[in-house]
Structures are given as structure tokens and as C-alpha cells.
Amino acid sequence: MASAVEPHEKQDCGHDDWHHEPFSAHHFDNAEQQFDAGKLGIWLFLITEVLFFSGLFCVYAVYRVSHPEVFEYASQYLNKYLGGLNTLVLIFSSLTMAWAVRCAQLGQRKGLITMLSITLFCAALFLGVKTFEYTEKAHKRLLWAGASVDAKDIGKAENSQVFRLGDPNDPKNFKDPNKFEERMMKSLVTIQNYGILSLLIPAVLIGIGYQRNSRPWRTTGYAGLISIFAILIGIFISIELHNMQHGGGGHGEQASAEHDGEHASGSHEGSDHDSHDEGKAHSEGEAHAASDTDSADHGHADENAAPRNANIFFSIYYFMTGLHGFHIIAGMVAITWLLVRAVESHFRPDYFGPVDYVGLYWHIVDLIWIFLFPLLYLIGS
Amino acid sequence: MSDNHDEHGFAHVMSPQILLSVFGALIVLTILTVFLAGKDLVPRELDGHVSQKQVEIVVSLTIATIKGSLVVLFFMHMINEKPLNILLFVFSLFFVALFLGFALTDTGQYDSRIQSYELDIIEQSATP
Incomplete structure (x- = not known):
């Protein structure tokens, strides 16, 4: 091998000193070979990811073929506008990630840092919107199959097969049913009010960075700051969107004043009954018409109307979106790593592999969401 | 480019x-x-x-x-x-298609048994 390598090395005159570069692995001939090896590796990993997710898509397909009614019924509880917003956010983050790869290839350090930061921001925004969606569903008892079955009922088929939607207006499911919507908003408003405290963690990291005069710590803190801030913004945006859809025009305006706290929960006190009972009539604007009919179904959804085993839709929903969300978190960790290295000026036109690899991973995560979105959110709405 | x-x-x-x-x-x-x-x-x-x-x-x-x-x-x-990477990715899609295709062609195979099982259940519950 060594003899075959040598003439090649001499040909490659630009890279004579390649083996002395900081990130060259000595077992590769040159930068390109190292890059290609990494690329083959990341493609192999992405293939395992595709096959891994295909198991879940298979579950989805088999179940949808055998029980289409479950999907038509249960998907009305997913908000296609929030899902669409998340799709746009992820597509935008894919653009900025592709642009970050471009910047790394051209050796533009500032551009790379900016693009990675925006990508991280979008990733966290996505998680913020998902936080709202999961919270809302959990409060409506839209959980995975068997989640709300009492321990004593386990094993009795008839109980696990009932679709146990905690209807907002059903006093059986909540101790204080009138406050249902308010309670849901409250837990999110708590995040909004006190979530700001979570900025402490990145602040500490940045502090450590300054104390030790260590840029990596500071960059990590900065990445954490972006992420947590974006998650809070994501939650805030989804609450506003939710208010706009459920409370008609006036309500949205009221709550759209930047804060939130008393507004969101307070105004809900008054109007959540409207929105769930007779308030449908004064829904303004054609844009909201569709979603209002959705929520009308919501309010009046009858437990008896639910098909058998409807909770299995939510099992699939939580598993697929949860696994996808886990991939988003992993991607955020990887992007933070890239940010640290970008700030340290590690990447150059002949060494941009890591950016490219993480970029490919990020696009696969986006790709999976592109298929999840219509399959989960856009069924018979 | x-x-x-x-x-x-x-x-x-x-x-x-x-x-x-x-x-x-x-x-x-x-x-x-x-x-x-x-x-x-x-x-x-x-x-x-x-x-x-x-x-x-x-x-x-x-x-x-x-x-x-x-x-x-x-x-x-x-x-x-590189052609090798494209080939790998296309292969993965091919295997996904095989996986989904075989699973889906198989799902209908047991319908008759399920239906007879469900009929049994209904009969049982009808005759207490």
C-alpha cells in the first residue's frame, strides 16, 4: 500500500504538509480521501436511520390500511397549522444548514457561525412548538393506547379499547372541568414566566468561559442561550396561534399584547367556554373557518363516536414525532459542537467534513419530517 | 456551482x-x-x-x-x-420499499381469521 501511496502524495503538491495539519488523520493520503471516507461513513449512518424510521412508517402503513377510520377520526385533534409552521421552520433550518456547508467550503468563518446559529435557533423553535402540542394533547388526555387505563382495569379489553378523550367539558375526567383550558394555558404560561430562569444555565456556562478565558465554554453557553430562548419563543408563538384559532379575532388581539401571563390565562377564563360551546358563531375571518370547524368537532366530540382503539393513532404519533424530536435534540448537540469548532476557526476549505456530515444528518431529519407531516397532520381534515 | x-x-x-x-x-x-x-x-x-x-x-x-x-x-x-454513496442511498430506499411492500401485502392475509374471531366474541357476549 505504502508504495502505491507515495507517488500520489508527491503529485498532490498542494498538500505536501497535509499530514502536519491539525485535523489530518495520518492514515489518509490527503484531505480529499479523509473527507470521502467520512462521507461514506455518514451515508452509512443515514441509511441505518432511514431503515430505522422505516420500521415506524411500516407500523403506520399497516395500521392505517387495516383501520383507516382511526386515523381519520384521531387526526382531527392535530393542528395542521402548527404542524405546517413546524415544517416551514425545519425547511428554513435546512436552507441555513446547506448555506453553512457552503460557508465552510468557502472558508467564510463569520457566515458559518451565523448560519449555524440560525439553524440552532430554528431547531429549538421546532421543539418549542412541539412542547405546546404535546402539552395540549396531554391535557386533553390524547395519549397513547392504555395511557389512561386504571391499573385495576388493565387486562380488561373493553376498557383499553375505549378512546379515552378527556373532553374539556366532560366533568368525569377533570375535577374542575370549567378550568380545563385555563389549566392547560397556565402550565404553558408558567413556562413563559419562569422559563426565563432556564437562561441561567447558559449564563453560567458563559460565566465559566469568561473566568477561564475559554472560548469553547462561552460558545457552548451562547448556543444554550439561543436554544432555550428559541424554545420559549416557539411556545409563545404556538400559544398565540392557538388563541387566534380558538378565541376568534378579539381574543387573539387581546392576548397578542406581548405579555402573556395574565392575558393568556385571564382571557381564557372568560372565553374558553365560548370557544368550546356556542362561541363558534362569532368566528371571524375565512382563514380561521377551517380550524374553527375543527375545534367545533373538538368541543363536541363524543366519546361514543370515537372508533375502537383510536388511541393507537396517538401511540404512533407520539412514537414517531418523539423519535424525530430526539433526533432534533441530537442534531442540536451536533450543531453546538460545530459552532464551538467554527468559533475556534477549525474549518477551512480543505477541512469542512464535520459541517458537511452534520448537515447531511440534519437534512435527513428534515426529510423524515417532510413525510411525517402529511401522514400525521393532513388526514381527512 | x-x-x-x-x-x-x-x-x-x-x-x-x-x-x-x-x-x-x-x-x-x-x-x-x-x-x-x-x-x-x-x-x-x-x-x-x-x-x-x-x-x-x-x-x-x-x-x-x-x-x-x-x-x-x-x-x-x-x-x-460519488456513485458509491448514491448507490448506497438508493439501496436503502429499495429495502424500505421491500419492507413496506411485503408487510402491506401480508396484512390482509389474516382478515378472515380476525373476522371469525370477532364474530365469536360477539356471539359470546350475546349469549350470557
Whole structure:
């Protein structure tokens, strides 16, 4: 091998000193070979990811073929506008990630840092919107199959097969049913009010960075700051969107004043009954018409109307979106790593592999969401 | 892609025009698929032959596939990729297709047994 390598090395005159570069692995001939090896590796990993997710898509397909009614019924509880917003956010983050790869290839350090930061921001925004969606569903008892079955009922088929939607207006499911919507908003408003405290963690990291005069710590803190801030913004945006859809025009305006706290929960006190009972009539604007009919179904959804085993839709929903969300978190960790290295000026036109690899991973995560979105959110709405 | 290939031949740089137009196309397709959801998409001459749901899933998955191809081809640089990597990726899709295809052809196979089982249950509950 060594003899075959040598003439090649001499040909490659630009890279004579390649083996002395900081990130060259000595077992590769040159930068390109190292890059290609990494690329083959990341493609192999992405293939395992595709096959891994295909198991879940298979579950989805088999179940949808055998029980289409479950999907038509249960998907009305997913908000296609929030899902669409998340799709746009992820597509935008894919653009900025592709642009970050471009910047790394051209050796533009500032551009790379900016693009990675925006990508991280979008990733966290996505998680913020998902936080709202999961919270809302959990409060409506839209959980995975068997989640709300009492321990004593386990094993009795008839109980696990009932679709146990905690209807907002059903006093059986909540101790204080009138406050249902308010309670849901409250837990999110708590995040909004006190979530700001979570900025402490990145602040500490940045502090450590300054104390030790260590840029990596500071960059990590900065990445954490972006992420947590974006998650809070994501939650805030989804609450506003939710208010706009459920409370008609006036309500949205009221709550759209930047804060939130008393507004969101307070105004809900008054109007959540409207929105769930007779308030449908004064829904303004054609844009909201569709979603209002959705929520009308919501309010009046009858437990008896639910098909058998409807909770299995939510099992699939939580598993697929949860696994996808886990991939988003992993991607955020990887992007933070890239940010640290970008700030340290590690990447150059002949060494941009890591950016490219993480970029490919990020696009696969986006790709999976592109298929999840219509399959989960856009069924018979 | 023109603005590179200077010294390091192995970097395939995507031009901003390509990136932005792919992004624009993805956004338009996303809005289109949300807009089409819930619309009556069945052509008049096919009315009664295919159901709304069938058309809907075909349309939304076609749009998703177009979006996915755009992402893979341009954002993931598949158009400039090494043949080996392309082959690997296509193989993975092939195996996904095999997996889903075989699983789906198998699902209907036990319907008769399930139905007879369910009939038994109903009979049992009818005769206390």
C-alpha cells in the first residue's frame, strides 16, 4: 500500500504538509480521501436511520390500511397549522444548514457561525412548538393506547379499547372541568414566566468561559442561550396561534399584547367556554373557518363516536414525532459542537467534513419530517 | 456551482441561487399541501370509483416525495455525490420499499381469521 501511496502524495503538491495539519488523520493520503471516507461513513449512518424510521412508517402503513377510520377520526385533534409552521421552520433550518456547508467550503468563518446559529435557533423553535402540542394533547388526555387505563382495569379489553378523550367539558375526567383550558394555558404560561430562569444555565456556562478565558465554554453557553430562548419563543408563538384559532379575532388581539401571563390565562377564563360551546358563531375571518370547524368537532366530540382503539393513532404519533424530536435534540448537540469548532476557526476549505456530515444528518431529519407531516397532520381534515 | 472548484476540487459548493430557489420551491409545496388538505380532490369523472381519502393520500405523498427529492438532490448535494454513496442511498430506499411492500401485502392475509374471531366474541357476549 505504502508504495502505491507515495507517488500520489508527491503529485498532490498542494498538500505536501497535509499530514502536519491539525485535523489530518495520518492514515489518509490527503484531505480529499479523509473527507470521502467520512462521507461514506455518514451515508452509512443515514441509511441505518432511514431503515430505522422505516420500521415506524411500516407500523403506520399497516395500521392505517387495516383501520383507516382511526386515523381519520384521531387526526382531527392535530393542528395542521402548527404542524405546517413546524415544517416551514425545519425547511428554513435546512436552507441555513446547506448555506453553512457552503460557508465552510468557502472558508467564510463569520457566515458559518451565523448560519449555524440560525439553524440552532430554528431547531429549538421546532421543539418549542412541539412542547405546546404535546402539552395540549396531554391535557386533553390524547395519549397513547392504555395511557389512561386504571391499573385495576388493565387486562380488561373493553376498557383499553375505549378512546379515552378527556373532553374539556366532560366533568368525569377533570375535577374542575370549567378550568380545563385555563389549566392547560397556565402550565404553558408558567413556562413563559419562569422559563426565563432556564437562561441561567447558559449564563453560567458563559460565566465559566469568561473566568477561564475559554472560548469553547462561552460558545457552548451562547448556543444554550439561543436554544432555550428559541424554545420559549416557539411556545409563545404556538400559544398565540392557538388563541387566534380558538378565541376568534378579539381574543387573539387581546392576548397578542406581548405579555402573556395574565392575558393568556385571564382571557381564557372568560372565553374558553365560548370557544368550546356556542362561541363558534362569532368566528371571524375565512382563514380561521377551517380550524374553527375543527375545534367545533373538538368541543363536541363524543366519546361514543370515537372508533375502537383510536388511541393507537396517538401511540404512533407520539412514537414517531418523539423519535424525530430526539433526533432534533441530537442534531442540536451536533450543531453546538460545530459552532464551538467554527468559533475556534477549525474549518477551512480543505477541512469542512464535520459541517458537511452534520448537515447531511440534519437534512435527513428534515426529510423524515417532510413525510411525517402529511401522514400525521393532513388526514381527512 | 460555478463559483468554486478553485484549489480544492473535492468541495462541491452550491450557489446561493440554487439554494434559494430550492427553498422557495419547498415553501410553495408546503403551503400547497396544507391548502389541498381537506379539499375535494376527486375529479368528476372518477367520482364514485376512488375515494376522497385515496386521492388525498396520493396527492400529499406525491408532494412530500417531490419535496424530499429536492432536499436530497440539492441540500444534500446528491447531484454531485460519488456513485458509491448514491448507490448506497438508493439501496436503502429499495429495502424500505421491500419492507413496506411485503408487510402491506401480508396484512390482509389474516382478515378472515380476525373476522371469525370477532364474530365469536360477539356471539359470546350475546349469549350470557
